[in-house]
Amino acid sequence: MIEVRCKGCGRLLGKFDGTGEVKCPKIDCGGKNIFDTATGEIKFIPKPKHIPLNQRKTSSGVTFQ
Secondary structure (H helix, E strand, O other): OEEEEOOOOOOEEEEEOOEEEEEOOOOOOOOEEEEEOOOOEEEEEOOOOOOOHHHOEOOOOOEOO
């Protein structure tokens, strides 16, 4: 078993053996950590940035108010 820490914020996510993915529970981070304990490789995918509703458009091109 190997300790897996978040590559984004350094928080301990747990002790694991094998492969898997864990989402960081920190609200400020929230990234996905994909790990393989056999190779010791850990990949980090950051949480997508929030886009305000008034800057989003529907599939037909209408902007939300």
